Amino acid sequence: MQIDHSSHQPTASTHPLCFLATNIGTPSNVGGLFRIADALGVEKIYLTGESLVPPNSKIRKISRSTEKYVPYEYRQSALDTAQMLRDRGYRLICLEIASNSIELRQLPILHNEKVCLILGSEKDGVGTALLKMVDTIVHIPMLGVNSSMNVASACAIATYVILDKMAMRGGQ
Numbered sequence: 001m002q003i004d005h006s007s008h009q010p011t012a013s014t015h016p017l018c019f020l021a022t023n024i025g026t027p028s029n030v031g032g033l034f035r036i037a038d039a040l041g042v043e044k045i046y047l048t049g050e051s052l053v054p055p056n057s058k059i060r061k062i063s064r065s066t067e068k069y070v071p072y073e074y075r076q077s078a079l080d081t082a083q084m085l086r087d088r089g090y091r092l093i094c095l096e097i098a099s100n101s102i103e104l105r106q107l108p109i110l111h112n113e114k115v116c117l118i119l120g121s122e123k124d125g126v127g128t129a130l131l132k133m134v135d136t137i138v139h140i141p142m143l144g145v146n147s148s149m150n151v152a153s154a155c156a157i158a159t160y161v162i163l164d165k166m167a168m169r170g171g172q
Helices: 027-040 057-063 078-087 128-133 151-169
Strands: 015-022 042-048 072-075 091-095 115-119 136-139
Touching: 015 027, 015 078, 015 151, 027 042, 027 057, 027 151, 042 078, 072 078, 078 091, 078 115, 078 128, 091 128, 091 151, 115 151
Parallel strands: 015 042, 015 115, 042 072, 091 115, 091 136
Antiparallel strands: none
16 A cells, blocks of 8 residues: 655755756756755755756756755855865766766765765766866666766766765775
């Protein structure tokens, strides 16, 4: 029997994982990031560059108002934000198709390692300067006609895999 929404018991628990979104200008993607972060316990979202930010009625609708509960911060520079997170002990992992990217399934993650997942726009991806500074670049293998997928969909997959590796692997 299906359980209805009223039986859900939210928690305040989060994981040592944040998102750094750069130049995400589509409300459905930004709203989707908030919904993913809320559902999977991501500690914070950093919106940078030309990314849309709350308050925004379209983001609120897509996120189902989770932008009210997930901590977020807008910062102009993705590079400065990435450096600040690195200085705080985060491993910078970029989700992007690149000549030196590895399959997401092959990504080694240590138990409770602090991770910043970097996401770029669907049109332009992540800029070269940011790609050069990250620790690891990962991609999701694509089997169909398209070579990529929606940012929010790819983020959901990557977040789930990273959290699974953090919790289940207990190391490598």
